[in-house]
Every structure is written in C-alpha cells, then in structure tokens.
Amino acid sequence: MSVKTAIIQVRARQVLDSRGNPTVEAEVTSGRAMGRASVPSGASKGKHEALELRDAGEEFHGKGVTKAVANVNGVLRRGLLGLRVDDQRRLDQKMISLDGTPDKSRLGANAILAASMASARAAANSNGVSLFAQLRKSNRYILPVPMMNVINGGEHAGNNLAIQEFHIEPVGASSCTEAIRMGSEVYQSLKSILVSEHGKGAINVGDEGGFAPPFSLTRDALRSIRKAISVSGYGEKDVRLGIDAASSVFYSEKSGDYRLDGKTMSDASLEDYYAQLRDEFGLLTIEDPFHEEAFEAFASITKRLGDKTKVIGDDIYVTNVKRMRRGIEKKATNAVLIKLNQIGTVSETEDAIGLARKARWTTIVSHRSGDTEDPFIAHLATAYGADFIKTGAPARGERVAKYNELLRIEEELKPKARYAGKGLG
Ligand code: 2PG
Ligand code: MG
Secondary structure, three states: OOHHHEEEEEEEEEEEOOOOOEEEEEEEEEOOEEEEEEOOEOOOOOOOOOOOOOOOOOHHHHOOOHHHHHHHHHHHHHHHOOOEOOOHHHHHHHHHHHHOOOOOOOOOHHHHHHHHHHHHHHHHHHHOOOHHHHHOOOOOEEEOEEEEEEEEOHHHOOOOOOOOEEEEEOOOOOOHHHHHHHHHHHHHHHHHHHHHHHOHHHHOEOOOOOEOOOOOOHHHHHHHHHHHHHHOOOOOOOOEEEEEOOHHHHEEOOOOEEEEOOEEEOHHHHHHHHHHHHHHHOEEEEEOOOOOOOHHHHHHHHHHHOOOOEEEEOOOOOOOHHHHHHHHHOOOOOEEEEOHHHHOOHHHHHHHHHHHHHOOOEEEEEOOOEOOOOOHHHHHHHHOOOOEEEOOOOOOHHHHHHHHHHHHHHHHHOOOEEEOOOOOO
C-alpha cells in the first residue's frame, strides 16, 4: 500500500444540526488529503433504525453526542489507522465488527457513519476526484429528480396537518438544473398564494424549509400547491405531486386505526382515501402510507396504485436489506427511501441501493429533517443513479447545500449526465 492511501488520522467533534441539536462531525486523513463529514438526524424515526447514540446527560437537554465523538476518537480511530482509505468496504466492516451489535448501539451509528462518510471524502480528495466519482466510476451518470418538500406537517411543523410532507417533483425538466429552477419558482409562487389567501402567518417554515400554513386538511395543502404550479406556468405533467404520510405517527397501535383529516380510518378506508387523492391530484409518489410493520397493507395499495404511482417504503425498510428482502418477497412497495443514517455505513447504503435496483424498485436518496450543511447525499444520488433526491424545500442552508451541489455536479458532468425525469412522470 502506498503511504498516500493509508489512514493516518481520525478525529471527531460535536457540531450542531439544523434544529440546533448536537451531531457528530468526523475528519479522516490519509497522506495530505483530509475528508470531513457530518451526520443528520431524523424526527419521525423508524423503530428499526440503527441507533443514534446520545449522552442523556445534562448538557443539550440530554442530546449531546460526546460519547459518540469519544468512540470515533478512541476505538474507531485505533481500528482505522493504517487501513487503506479507499477500501470503503473493509473499513466499514472493521467498524461494524468493532461495534459488534446488529443496530450499532454500542458505538453509535452516528459515530460509525461520520467516520465512514469522512473516509469516502478523504479517498476522493486523495485521488483528486469528486466524491460521486470516488463512490462509483462511470462514463455516464444519471442525475436525480428533486423531490422538494414545500409544505411541512406532521412532526416537522407546528400546524395540524397529519401528513408530514407535500412534495413537488419537476419530472418534465430537461436537466437537474432546470428542475431546481422550476421547483424554486413554484415555491415562491406558493409563498405568494399562501400570504394572499391565509395571511403572513401561513408562510412560517417547518424543519425542512417548506411552509407550515395553519391547515388541518390534506386537500387544502395539495390544492394550494397545485395552484402554485399553474400560476408558475407549468402543466400538471411537468411538475408532479407527492406525499410522505409518515403514517406511523398518526397510527394508533391500541385501536389499529389511523387518525387524520378529522376522521378515524381503517387500513381499507385509508387505502381508499389515498386512491381518491391519487386520482384527484395525480400523485406520483406516496411514501409510508401505512405504519412501519404493515407489510400487507403496503402490498395491497401497491397492487392497486402501483402501475402509475411509486409507493415508497421508508420507516418500513430503514435502508436495511433484511427488511427490504421481506418487502420484495411480499411485493409491499415498488420504491424505497435510502437514508445513510438509518443503516450507518456508506457500503451498507450502497448494498441497499443495489438490492433495490435488482428488484427494479424506484430509489430515492433522502436527507433527514435534522440535517447539516454537508452535501454528501447529492454525490450519493449521482453516483448510484438514484431516480429522486429528497432534500427538502429549495430554502434553508442545509437544504439548498444539496441542491447547490447538484448544480455544481451537473456543470462538471455535462454532457455526460442524463436527467432521471423522463420515464418517471
Ligand atoms: C422522512 C424524513 C425525511 P425524518 O420521514 O422521510 O424527510 O423525516 O428525518 O424526520 O425521519
Ligand atoms: Mg419518510
């Protein structure tokens, strides 16, 4: 091994995420190249996600991550020193075995992931290539459709919308750059519509930069977005709509039903409701329509709507190939959300994307509601040709960091990149 590729330093620190809570940032050095990365954090987390290690002490209301930071600076550092920085799989495996638990609960997925991502960056910097090219070399890349969350509800906002996210998806654009422009225009039109129809209070924003109007009905949110698309001069086929219900949050385990839009619904009536919304608003994507253990209900809605709609599994799969295999077997969905921190290493995330590909599922690389200025997922989505990237509204620094990175990536790749929009809408 050349001296240049051996890891000579690993260190971490506590920084803040977009909600102002602590998170882990790591730096990995090999030769003269250093890579830095920070990890995000969710609010509507899946039960089966890898564990985010928090201090539970007095500082930061218990949310400190100094134990995770110490794990990077101690046991992980010792394990990684001397390994090849560009052998991602080996160094991820090393960290997985040092942890030794199925959900990374000993050392913390936040500790392991920070070191894993920082290593990938250090390898890219050491090779003098962009991160996406380090993650996967190709002659032709595909750039994802931005899935922009323009109205926030659920756990991400202080309103009464049960549905967590309302997306616009500019599939009709000719490039990712154009899609970002179209998305931004619709977002600004939506802002004007909300102010004029509901007053200034309607344009306060939620955790992911989307507006958080004082709505309580799903249809009210979808209607305003549809209006914004048309006011911006786009057709319904150019900019499609999607939702993330994140329904585990409004599911009652006790009664086995769902409470939303002023009603109590069973699996069957909720499926009918989604079908009506799909037909009325032409929804292209529906994420987590049922709670995270409801494989049968997922399979039923996928059978019914899956020809024209992507039914996306997020909390049900948690980027875990074991749970995804169950979903493939049961035909539970036709799409999967991919989040690095649900599983905790770069190479396991790559495996999840690979499995989704094999199953011919649509893939969506996603941020978390608590995120940082790190644009890692823009590279991840590009490297593996994800169909969509879900990274919030075209507003707030931690969200636009990803969109701005995609603008740079597309500029670097032109004309070697194709936009994923065609064929999806
Ligand atoms: C989701 C995510 C990201 P959170 O449910 O898809 O939008 O939310 O990070 O809060 O889990
Ligand atoms: Mg989700």
